[in-house]
Amino acid sequence: MASRSFYLADYIIFAITIVLSVGIGIYHAFVGGKQKTTSEFHLGNRRMTIIPVAISLLVSFESSIMMLGMPAETYVFGIQNIMGNFGWFAANLLSIKIMVPLIHPLKITSAYEYLELRFKSHAVRILGTILGMLNYALYMGVVLFGPAIALEAVMGFPQFASIIIVAIAAVIYTSMGGIKAVIWTDVFQSFVMLAGIMAILIKGTLVSGGVKSTWTIANDNGRLNFFVWDTDITRRHTFWNLFFGSMIRGTGLIFNQSSVQRICSTPTLKDARKVMIFVSPAFLITIAMACFEGIVAYSYYHTLGCDPLKSKQITNPNQIVPYMVMDIFNGLPGMPGLFMASLFSASLSTLSSGLSSLSALFWQDLVKPHTKPMSELKGTIISKVAVIVFGIVAVFVALLVSIIGGTLTQITGTILSAIGGPLTGLFLLGCFCPWANAKGAFIGTISGIILITWITTGQYISPNVRKAVPLPSAPIDKCYVPFTNITSLYNASTQMSTSAYEYHSTVFTTESPIVDKIPSGIDYFYSIAYPWFGVIGIFTVMIVGSIFSFLTGYTKPEESNPMYLISIVDELFFFLPESVKNVMKLGYNYKKPEMYGTKETIYDKTVCVDNELDKQLSNNDEETNNRMNNENSALLNVLEENEHHTKLQKNSFNKEDCDSKNGSLPLLSEDSTYQGQIVVNESKT
Structure with a gap:
């Protein structure tokens, strides 16, 4: 096996990435309005240009989890997961048509301002804010921890140092430069990320025998399983749960705080739409590239004749890409450093976006409405301090995960899964169901959280749930390390949701091949595949919310405000005569x-x-x-x-x-x- 050590050039490239990221924040702290107003700090005075905003929105959702988790998913289970990205693409197209025109004109800073405007209830807004902030805080901790554990195991980079470096850098440039620094740093980091991914794809393909050989090996060993048509809701990945599950969850992506900040930082609705037009295909392409890294990794180790997972050189699929980098770039100083820089850039982009979002939520939803009017300078100072505090919280969560291990990881995963779908459902209830009132919204959201928590908890504790079955490993006949027939695999792959994120962790340990057995009874309920969690949460909120709205005094047509509504009738049944559509609208006015x-x-x-x-x-x-x-x-x-x-x-x-x-x-x-x-x-x- 190759020597796994860093050269001076690797550390220099990594250091340059961190220093430039911080430097961008310092620059924006002393130019323009110098971050003295909350409008500039959180929204760039709503004058940001299209391309930087689009790139920033793109990389905000492409964390280190994408850099490690997507290739690992493909390496172990095949490329079927890419179908989910087509679902997200479809959802983004839908957002361009109907969601962006709803949000941008409102000129809000916090996504949850919409909830108070729509339901005329501060309690609903606070509920959404608390759920959103909890979701973000936990997710940032996972983003910090994921690459840290992989780098320590493969490259020997200290776990604690990784967590602290990323957190400190993100806190510095986010607190000093605000959203402008976050956006422009994202632009810089996007090129670093792209360079790292492209380098791995090109070099990995070459050492695997070329494009044809790489594709043939992957196809012959079941990795090109794009379409799985099984309709069983307990099967982990199928076309149905990946495409339609992602599309339904993705309709709420525009309500995510990071999305709202960037969409509302543009000056016009046309600009906001252009941002999403740019992001949609770019997101699809970038995720596809990450998936194909897994294909390249499998082909490389198949050609080499030594699967590092099966031979126990690594124990976590998320380590496969760092491990391969140290192999294929052996003797090329600077290339492992480029990969580490791209991985840290992915972490920084997501963490800084999260810190900026949490700061905006803290100021706009929790401080400003409940305090006496204060100067813009004081509000900006409070927002900057909030960035620092939430940075500490993210580090604390990451360290807890590293210390306690699996138990906390499962708890975190349960919370993220339980929050994402219902939070999206709350927004969709507001814009698609004009009859919904505040009581229905509140009860529906709590019901969705309880249901998803029940399912995910049962899935973790029940010994009889359906297990995820990995594809056959690459050969190990040419390995030069001791091998035992006992194989232990741990897979943690993270998926995104609406207005927030959905986390999924599957743990499986085997001393013999896993048998794909379909459970029965309550275990079948607990075995529902994780891509359906968000969908179940969304529809639970919308159905329960509607029922309780009618039971507690629904919002009548004359009481509704078309500014906060989207007409499903007009969007889906545009071909019908106006007279028919008016009947279907039940008397509600949707005309802006x-x-x-x-x-x-x-x-x-x-x-x-x-x-x-x-x-x-x-x-x-x-x-x-x-x-x-x-x-x-x-x-x-x-x-x-x-x-x-x-x-x-x-x-x-x-x-x-x-x-x-x-x-x-x-x-x-x-x-x-x-x-x-x-x-x-x-x-x-």
């Missing part, structure tokens, strides 16, 4: 207020309105002044009728929401920013 492009367009941002009116009043004749006064009175009447939304919008208002060049409101066109429900259209002078 028109967005006018005149200079007299007035938003429900009262400070902006006042500034604009003052400016125009001082420069117009008496007749115009009277007209403007009448407009102001009309606006105030509309504001009184929408008191709840206006209060929320005032609460999250920043001066940067006005046009910084002339202190007036930005003009609207079909591609322009629409900042609220209230639009007063006045005739042109």
Whole structure:
């Protein structure tokens, strides 16, 4: 086997990656507005450009778990998991059409502001915030721990050092540079990640005999199992649970806090849509590349005649890529360092996005609504301190996982699985079910969490659940290490969900081949495949939430606000006559207020309105002044009728929401920013 040690060049490349990442944060701390307002710190003053935002959104969901877990999944079980990525792709296309136009015009900072606007309930918003923050905190701990354990086992890089380095670097540049630093650092790190993946694919394919040989070996040994048509819901991976399960869960991806921050950091709806148009195919391609790393790894070790898992040179499939890197790049100083830099970049991108999101949630949902008005500078300081605190929390979770091991990992996995689907269901209940009220939303969400927790807990503790069966290993006849017939494998693969993430851990230890036995009774229920967890959680929330809404006084058509709704009838049955669609809508109005492009367009941002009116009043004749006064009175009447939304919008208002060049409101066109429900259209002078 190859020598597994680092050269000076490897450490230099790794150090450069960390230093540049921190340097970007420091740069953004001293340029522009210097991160002195919460709007700039959390949203970049809503003026971020398309490509950087798109790349940042892309890598925010491509963590070190993707870098290690996807190849490991393919190595052990085959490439069927890639079908899930086509489901995510379909969900992203759906988001471009109907989800982004719902979220972007609201100009929210926290994803959970939508819940209060929609259900007119602060309790529902806080429920969503707490669940989202718990989800993020646990996930960040897993992201820190995953690469640390793999690097320590294969490359000898200290586990504790790995966790601390990533956490400190992410905390520094996120707290100093805010979302701008996170986005631009993500751009830099994306190239590092891409370089690392491409290097492995190219070199690994060459040493395996070329593209044809690599493909043939993988195909002959069952790794190219793209389509599995089995309809049994207990089978771990099938086309049905991967594609449709991912597509249904993926409809809520836009409600994830990282997504909301990036979508709402763009100035126009057209820009927001372009971000998702860029992300959708890029995400599909990147995940596919990670899956094919597993194909290359299997072909390489099959050609070599020594499966490192079966020969017990490694005990965790997540170590397969680092192990292969040290083999194929032996004698090439700098290449193992590039891989380590790409792995740490993946961790940094996800961790920094999580820290930025948690900071925004803490300020916007937990501090600002419950304290007296304070200066923007003080709010920004609180947000920066929150980044540091949540960074410590992530380290604490990662260290707990490393100390306690499997038990806490299973607890963490259960919580993440239980939260992801129901949280998505809460948002989908709000936008697709106009009759849903706050009580129904609250009870439905809790019901979904209880049900999924029950299933996942039963799956962990029941000895008779259906086991995951790995594909046949590569040969070991050319190994030069001691081998025993006892094979112990541990697989931890992590999948993403909506508005949040879904974690799945399968542990199997065998002294003989696993028999794929379908369980019966309650064990069949506990054996439901994990891709269905999110789907079950979503539909539980929507069904239970709807039932309890009708039992407790549903939201009547005249009480609903079309700004927060999506019409399934219009989207799915667009070909039907309007008269038929109106009947199917049950009397609910889904038509959004028109967005006018005149200079007299007035938003429900009262400070902006006042500034604009003052400016125009001082420069117009008496007749115009009277007209403007009448407009102001009309606006105030509309504001009184929408008191709840206006209060929320005032609460999250920043001066940067006005046009910084002339202190007036930005003009609207079909591609322009629409900042609220209230639009007063006045005739042109």
